[in-house]
Amino acid sequence: MVIMDISLVLPPEPDDRWTLAQQAGVHHAVFHSLEIGDGSRPYAYDDLLRIVNTYRDHGIEPAAFEGSVPLTDKTRLALDGRNEEIEQFCTLIRNLGELGVDVVCYDWMAGLRWARTSVTTPTRGDALTSAYDDGQMRRGPTPPAAKRTTEEDLWENLEFFLDRAVPVAEEAGVYLSLHPDDPPISDVRGMPRIVNSVEAYDRVLDLYDSPHNGITFCQGNFSAMGVDIPSTIRHFGDRINFVHFRDVDGPADDFVETWHDDGPTDMKAAMDAYRDVDFDGPIRPDHVPTMKGEDNSIPGYHIKGKLFAVSYMKGLLEK
Ligand SMILES: O=C(O)[C@@H](O)[C@@H](O)[C@H](O)[C@H](O)CO
Numbered sequence: 001m002v003i004m005d006i007s008l009v010l011p012p013e014p015d016d017r018w019t020l021a022q023q024a025g026v027h028h029a030v031f032h033s034l035e036i037g038d039g040s041r042p043y044a045y046d047d048l049l050r051i052v053n054t055y056r057d058h059g060i061e062p063a064a065f066e067g068s069v070p071l072t073d074k075t076r077l078a079l080d081g082r083n084e085e086i087e088q089f090c091t092l093i094r095n096l097g098e099l100g101v102d103v104v105c106y107d108w109m110a111g112l113r114w115a116r117t118s119v120t121t122p123t124r125g126d127a128l129t130s131a132y133d134d135g136q137m138r139r140g141p142t143p144p145a146a147k148r149t150t151e152e153d154l155w156e157n158l159e160f161f162l163d164r165a166v167p168v169a170e171e172a173g174v175y176l177s178l179h180p181d182d183p184p185i186s187d188v189r190g191m192p193r194i195v196n197s198v199e200a201y202d203r204v205l206d207l208y209d210s211p212h213n214g215i216t217f218c219q220g221n222f223s224a225m226g227v228d229i230p231s232t233i234r235h236f237g238d239r240i241n242f243v244h245f246r247d248v249d250g251p252a253d254d255f256v257e258t259w260h261d262d263g264p265t266d267m268k269a270a271m272d273a274y275r276d277v278d279f280d281g282p283i284r285p286d287h288v289p290t291m292k293g294e295d296n297s298i299p300g301y302h303i304k305g306k307l308f309a310v311s312y313m314k315g316l317l318e319k
Pocket residue numbers: 032066067105106107113114179182218244286287
């Protein structure tokens with residue numbers, strides 16, 4: 001039977017969340033210091049060695065490095081320093097390969113990272129969730145770089161990056177996993193976005209045809225695209241290298257994030273589809289509501305909702 005690795009974003013230093021994860025039967029970590037941690041983007045071997053060994057010394061396997069990788073708008077927008085940055089990214093890949101961490105998640109969102117217009121929307125039992133309203137978003141300032149960036153620039157820069165990074169990933173045995181633009185719309189405040197549809201992913205996969213050029217299937221974003229989730233999972237099949245398990249209610253320009261057991265997507269059918277395509281990589285619950293007693297300082301990433309989501313996922317995986 002194919003076993004996927006249920007994982008959680010855990011801080012790089014042990015705290016209660018490590019213990020709670022293990023008590024809930026989660027033994028795989030995702031390193032994502034932009035969400036939980038100090039925002040660092042380590043790529044040197046000794047820095048990675050320390051992080052990886054700290055997890056392993058506590059019985060936790062580091063399954064993926066995400067987001068906080070040395071890849072910024074320098075590369076996405078082909079600014080000065082792009083070649084040096086890609087070199088750092090390639091060093092990260094080689095080093096993670098040496099250390100046995102084989103999934104790296106990155107994204108092509110220039111100007112703004114994942115965007116929400118509210119992180120205090122009340123949901124079941126007055127927990128707090130996040131929401132996006134494009135009309136409200138557009139009233140804010142346009143990022144300066146938006147005026148001189150086209151979709152084609154972003155495609156060209158992505159191809160330039162993949163041509164350099166994928167061969168290194170192949171050699172290192174590391175699986176690159178491109179995260180969708182969140183939300184998956186054509187632009188945020190005038191800054192174009194390109195990784196926002198099934199067709200766009202088909203193009204990405206064609207740019208460099210290799211299992212090491214794959215997808216982070218962030219399910220909530222595909223749900224916001226309005227596509228059928230199980231058949232889309234089957235469409236991409238073995239090019240899915242990493243899964244973010246979550247759901248939203250509403251289209252890409254106007255949605256609310258839901259509890260894992262309370263959204264419109266048939267989560268059981270989704271889990272069955274991952275199993276059908278023999279997905280055996282890391283799968284982590286993504287954004288969860290902030291629950292009672294939590295301060296909402298890291299919206300979407302507090303531990304109580306994650307534990308609820310993990311239990312729900314384990315239930316869905318029961319045969
Ligand atoms: O769903 C989201 O957009 C975020 O929670 C992250 O997953 C983030 O955007 C990714 O790390 C992108 O690299």
